[in-house]
Amino acid sequence: MVFFLGPGLLIYVVFSVYPLLDTLVLSLYNEQQGQTSFVGLQNFITLVTDDTWSQAFWNALGNNFKFFAIHMLVQNPIGLLLAVLLSSPKLRLSGTYRTLIFMPTMLSVVIIGFVWQLLLSPIWGISENFLYSIGLGQYFDAWLGKESSALITLAFISVWQFVGIPMMLIYATLLNIPDDIVDASVVDGANSFQTFWHIKLPLILPTIAMVSILTFVANFNAFELIYAVKGALAGPDFSTDLMGTFFYRTFFGFQLQQGSASMGAAVATLMFLIILMGVMLFLFFIQRRIQRFQF
Amino acid sequence: MLNVRSALLNKKPEVKTVTKFTCLAAILLSSTGMAQAAGSLSIESWRSDDANIWSDVIIPAFNKNHPDTKVNFAPTPPTEYNSALQAKLKAGSAGDLITCRPFDTALDLYKDGYLANLNDLKGLKQFSDVAKSAWVTDDGKDQFCMPVASVIHGFVYNKEIFKELNLSVPKTRDEFFKTLDTIKSESRYIPLAMGTADQWEAATMGFQNIGPNYWEGEKGRKALLSGKEKLTDKAYVDTWKELAQWKPYLGRGFEAQKYSDSQNLFTLGRAAIYPAGSWDIQTFNNQADFEFGAFPPPVAKAGDTCYISDHTDMGIGINASSTNKEAAKVFLNWMASKEFATLYANEVPGFFPLSDHQIDIKDPVAQEFMSWRQQCKSTIRNSYQILSRGTPNLENQLWNVSAQVINGTMTPEAAAKETQEGLEQWYKPQQ
Numbered sequence: 001m002v003f004f005l006g007p008g009l010l011i012y013v014v015f016s017v018y019p020l021l022d023t024l025v026l027s028l029y030n031e032q033q034g035q036t037s038f039v040g041l042q043n044f045i046t047l048v049t050d051d052t053w054s055q056a057f058w059n060a061l062g063n064n065f066k067f068f069a070i071h072m073l074v075q076n077p078i079g080l081l082l083a084v085l086l087s088s089p090k091l092r093l094s095g096t097y098r099t100l101i102f103m104p105t106m107l108s109v110v111i112i113g114f115v116w117q118l119l120l121s122p123i124w125g126i127s128e129n130f131l132y133s134i135g136l137g138q139y140f141d142a143w144l145g146k147e148s149s150a151l152i153t154l155a156f157i158s159v160w161q162f163v164g165i166p167m168m169l170i171y172a173t174l175l176n177i178p179d180d181i182v183d184a185s186v187v188d189g190a191n192s193f194q195t196f197w198h199i200k201l202p203l204i205l206p207t208i209a210m211v212s213i214l215t216f217v218a219n220f221n222a223f224e225l226i227y228a229v230k231g232a233l234a235g236p237d238f239s240t241d242l243m244g245t246f247f248y249r250t251f252f253g254f255q256l257q258q259g260s261a262s263m264g265a266a267v268a269t270l271m272f273l274i275i276l277m278g279v280m281l282f283l284f285f286i287q288r289r290i291q292r293f294q295f
Numbered sequence: 296m297l298n299v300r301s302a303l304l305n306k307k308p309e310v311k312t313v314t315k316f317t318c319l320a321a322i323l324l325s326s327t328g329m330a331q332a333a334g335s336l337s338i339e340s341w342r343s344d345d346a347n348i349w350s351d352v353i354i355p356a357f358n359k360n361h362p363d364t365k366v367n368f369a370p371t372p373p374t375e376y377n378s379a380l381q382a383k384l385k386a387g388s389a390g391d392l393i394t395c396r397p398f399d400t401a402l403d404l405y406k407d408g409y410l411a412n413l414n415d416l417k418g419l420k421q422f423s424d425v426a427k428s429a430w431v432t433d434d435g436k437d438q439f440c441m442p443v444a445s446v447i448h449g450f451v452y453n454k455e456i457f458k459e460l461n462l463s464v465p466k467t468r469d470e471f472f473k474t475l476d477t478i479k480s481e482s483r484y485i486p487l488a489m490g491t492a493d494q495w496e497a498a499t500m501g502f503q504n505i506g507p508n509y510w511e512g513e514k515g516r517k518a519l520l521s522g523k524e525k526l527t528d529k530a531y532v533d534t535w536k537e538l539a540q541w542k543p544y545l546g547r548g549f550e551a552q553k554y555s556d557s558q559n560l561f562t563l564g565r566a567a568i569y570p571a572g573s574w575d576i577q578t579f580n581n582q583a584d585f586e587f588g589a590f591p592p593p594v595a596k597a598g599d600t601c602y603i604s605d606h607t608d609m610g611i612g613i614n615a616s617s618t619n620k621e622a623a624k625v626f627l628n629w630m631a632s633k634e635f636a637t638l639y640a641n642e643v644p645g646f647f648p649l650s651d652h653q654i655d656i657k658d659p660v661a662q663e664f665m666s667w668r669q670q671c672k673s674t675i676r677n678s679y680q681i682l683s684r685g686t687p688n689l690e691n692q693l694w695n696v697s698a699q700v701i702n703g704t705m706t707p708e709a710a711a712k713e714t715q716e717g718l719e720q721w722y723k724p725q726q
Contacts, residue, residue, distance in 0.1 A: 052687050052720060122548020123556055145492050145550025147704055233691060235494045236550065237699055249691075252378070255495075256399065256683035256690040 020272070026265035036262075043266035057267075059238055060246040061274075063151055067242060068219040070155035071162075076211055078159070079166025080204075084196065086167070087174040098171070102164035109161070113228030116157045120144055144229065147239045154240055158225055162218070166211040173207040174200065206290045209282070216278050220271060223248060243271045334619045335365035336626055337390030339383070341376035342609075344577075348642045356638055357629055364622050384409045384614070391617040392626065395440035395610035397429035398679050404612075405432070405439040411613040413438045416624060418631025425513070425673065426649035428680065429607035440610035441627050442649035444639065447664045448504040448604040451571040451579065453564060454586040456484055460567075464590045468537070471593040475544045478567045486544035488566030489701075490552025497697035498690070500570040501541070503604050503676045505592045506534040512602035512674035519677055522724030526715040527708075535700045535707030542703055550702055558582075573664045576645035580658070589663045591671055605673035607649065640665075685721030692717050 030039040047053050082101060086094050104112060119125050120143055128140045143153040177200060185195045223244025226234055232254045234241035249257065251264025338349075349368035357366060369390055371379045377400060383389035384404065393410060395401035404410050413419065414437060419427065422442050430440035452464070460481055465471040478486040491497050510516070510530040518524035525531075546552060546560060561569040562582040569575070571589065579587060594601050611630065613623045629635060636648035637655065644661035647668075648654065656662045683690040692714050699705035705713075718725045 052717075117551075117553070120551065121556065122551055123546060123560065142548035142551035145490075145548065145552070145702075147702075231493060233494055233694060235695065235698060236491065236702060237695060237704065254688075254691060255694075256679065257686075257688035258399065258403070258684075 023265045023268050023272075026262055027269040029262045031260070031262050043263055044270070047263070047266055047270065053263075056238065056241065056246055057270075060241045060243050063240065064220055064222075064242045066151060067155050067158075067222065068216060070152065071159060071215050071219055072212065074156070075159040075163050076166050076208065076215065079163050079211070080170055080208065082163070082167045083170035083174055084200075086171050098168075101167060104161045105164040107161070109224040110228050112157065112161050113225055116160075117144065117229055120153070145236065147236045150230070150236060151240045154225060154229060157229075158222070161225075165214070166208075169211055170204055170207055173204045177203050209286055209290055213279060213282050216282075217275055220275050220278070243267070243274075247271060334363075334622050335367065336392060336619060336622055337367045337369050338392040338394065338611075339376075339380055339390040340368065340370045340394040341373040341396075342394070342643075343370040343372050345643055346370050352642050353635070353638055356634065357626065361625060361629070364626065366626065380404075387616060389614050391614050391619050391623045393440075393612050393614055394443070395430055395612050397607050397610065397675075398681075399684060401430055401440055401610065401612070402432065405437070409615055410439045411615045411617070411620065413441060413612065413627070416441065416627060418628040421631045421650040421652065423649075423651065425675070426607055429675070430610045430612070433681070440612035441631065442607055443609045443611050443630065444643075444646040445605050445649050446608045446645065447573045447647060447667065448500065448606070449571060449573070449589050449591045449664060449667065450504075451561070451569045451575065451587055451589045451660070453484075453561070453567050453583075454588050455564070456482070456567045464588070465593050466590075467597055468593045468595055472540065475568070479544060482567075485546040485560060485566040486568060487541055488557045488560045488569045489541070489545055490549045490554070490557050491698040491701050492551050492553045492556075494694040494698040496554055496557065496570070497538070497701050498693040499676070500572060501538050501701065502534060502693055502697045503606075503678075504570055505537055506531070506677070507602035507604055507674045508592055508594050508599075509534045509537075510677070511600075512672045516674055516677040516680075520681060520724070522722075522726075525725065526718065527711040532707050532711045535697070535710045538697060538700050539703065539707055542701055545701070573645040573647065573661065576658065576660050576664075577643070579660075580644070587660065589660050591667045601667070601671035602674055603667050603671045604676060605647075605668060606675045606679075609646070682718065682722065687717040687720065689714065689718060 027043055028038060028040060029036050030043065031037075047057050085091060086098055088094075091097075120127050122128065122140075122142045128137065131137045131140045141149065143149040181199060181203075182195060185199045190198065220243060222242055226240050226242055226245050227248065230240050232245055232249050234245045247264060247267045248254075250267050251259050251261065253259030340349075346368060354366045354368065358364070367390075377396065380389060380393065381404075384393075389409075393404070395404075395410070401410070405412075416438075419438060419441060426442040426445070427438060430442065431438050456462075456478070457464075460477060462474050462477060465474045475486040478484055489496055489500060507515070510519075510524070515524060515530060519526070542549075546566065552560075557566075557569065558575065558578055560566040562579060564583075564585055591601055591603055611627065613620055613627070617623055631650055633650075633652040633654060636650050636652045639646065640648050640654055640656050640661070641658070644656070644658035645664070647661075647665055656665055678690045678693055696705060696710035696713055700707055700710050715725070
């Protein structure tokens with residue numbers, strides 16, 4: 001036991017458990033002029049009730065839920081659709097499509113941010129001409145710069161980048177469904193939609209549930225794309241501020257704003273708790289009801 | 296020999312014997328050492344762009360008179376500088392000379408004991424109080440960095456476009472907006488090259504650029520510090536009102552236009568006027584193939600006193616745990632000399648020496664910027680000293696509200712109200 005688990009456990013404790021616990025402890029302290037003192041839950045109370053902090057906090061949390069909702073409503077259904085299309089035996093070149101669709105996931109977020117900014121740029125971008133060529137030119141706007149559309153645009157960019165992950169996971173599950181079950185449904189007279197709805201979908205539900213929880217965790221930890229495109233101040237008027245960028249500003253500071261390690265730890269702890277709660281709700285209410293099938 | 300001395304100093308337990316010995320060593324060193332060697336110095340800086348200039352021009356010039364001091368310029372990229380420096384200072388591996396950011400960032404380093412006190416440095420006499428104000432304790436008693444350079448705000452314009460449209464350089468605000476109108480109606484050029492995507496341009500090149508003419512430079516800045524003026528006063532609201540008027544003259548989709556986009560629009564000759572910081576001169580010199588000039592922020596009526604933002608941006612101090620403080624002081628005193636000022640101003644156009652020497656700048660645009668110091672009164676950005684210490688942070692708020700005012704999503708009055716309320720939450724004199 002010690003030999004097998006020891007090394008892994010040690011690395012896990014040193015690099016994951018200890019920093020996490022240290023963050024939790026740090027969030028109970030306050031530092032002023034180099035003096036550290038124990039303040040209990042004061043940091044958290046400040047964070048959710050004091051106007052200067054709570055506005056930014058609730059705004060970031062709200063934006064984060066919007067960001068997550070867009071991923072759930074757009075990324076995962078598209079991922080599912082793509083996976084179903086890809087697993088269709090009639091599709092030619094499916095390997096090429098699979099690779100192409102998965103490609104952006106492997107690119108650095110900085111590159112994604114830069115490329116999309118160029119594409120969408122009202123000055124140099126090609127999207128305006130493209131829209132004109134299909135007759136929708138009058139709808140073009142500086143989407144990344146408008147308060148009403150910046151967050152949605154960023155969420156779509158992120159969806160575009162990561163749609164490959166749900167696609168691959170669902171695709172792999174679809175391939176695992178034995179042909180005899182599908183054949184049996186066809187023999188019973190089901191059309192292709194009925195086969196999908198009554199046979200395949202129940203079998204891939206556990207994967208869809210897992211994809212959802214992965215999306216949840218990834219979205220509430222999201223930071224890079226916003227930072228790369230809008231900077232740490234997540235403009236305009238903090239409309240693209242997520243928990244990640246809020247944490248960054250609090251912990252590291254920004255420009256003339258001095259960072260605060262203890263306040264930053266409090267934000268990180270709240271992020272941890274939110275994700276923990278989400279995962280727990282998922283485990284209690286969804287995971288336990290999901291039936292797994294052995295073939 | 297110097298290494299011996301430092302090794303001895305580091306041994307703490309045997310303080311008494313060591314001090315005696317060090318004194319002896321020091322005397323020995325000073326007698327032999329002064330003549331032959333002052334050791335080596337390492338400079339921490341965020342100006343990685345200037346690394347060549349330091350190693351090829353500035354350090355060789357210093358070595359002409361001080362051949363025995365080996366100076367090494369060791370820059371870190373600007374975005375990483377603050378945290379990298381902090382880490383190095385904590386670990387004791389930072390260089391002997393530390394380039395200082397203005398105000399609180401450097402002040403915190405001094406308070407934590409990382410920067411040496413420079414009160415008795417001879418070279419400091421060459422600098423005015425305004426220049427020194429960025430690196431002095433709140434009570435004005437202790438100086439911890441020596442001023443090096445400032446950046447000036449103004450407007451850079453494309454001379455060819457101005458010629459083509461028969462425009463003259465605007466002196467008053469009315470002329471300024473008339474010029475913008477002409478460019479907008481009579482040509483396809485973008486009148487003003489600025490975007491709000493990065494937000495800081497709106498505050499730095501917008502608010503802090505044209506603002507000093509409204510709040511009368513230092514007078515307004517000091518009044519804000521003492522609590523006599525509020526951000527809801529007419530001067531500040533009017534500044535935002537003028538910014539709000541810029542909107543129709545900016546390029547299409549300026550809300551998503553970034554700093555580099557604005558620079559490119561100007562250097563490609565697609566925009567006529569660019570709200571600038573003097574550091575842009577270097578970029579424009581390299582990229583623009585047309586002639587460009589500069590004018591200071593226009594005043595209300597012809598003949599009014601003009602005020603410019605001449606922001607103290609860079610200072611230099613001595614690492615408190617440096618083993619080579621004497622040589623470091625020699626170097627700082629040299630940096631206060633006319634020789635250094637002339638070299639620096641000409642090699643890095645757009646960064647202006649803060650010492651009182653009269654120097655010649657060869658770059659015509661940099662010279663133009665520099666000449667405003669004589670015609671106008673200088674001030675620094677009003678959010679930098681003390682006012683950005685609390686939460687919410689005034690500088691961040693200014694970025695946010697200025698960008699929104701230009702976008703047209705916030706009224707000037709609301710911008711004033713929000714920033715003033717932010718200040719009142721933590722700043723005693725404003726409460």
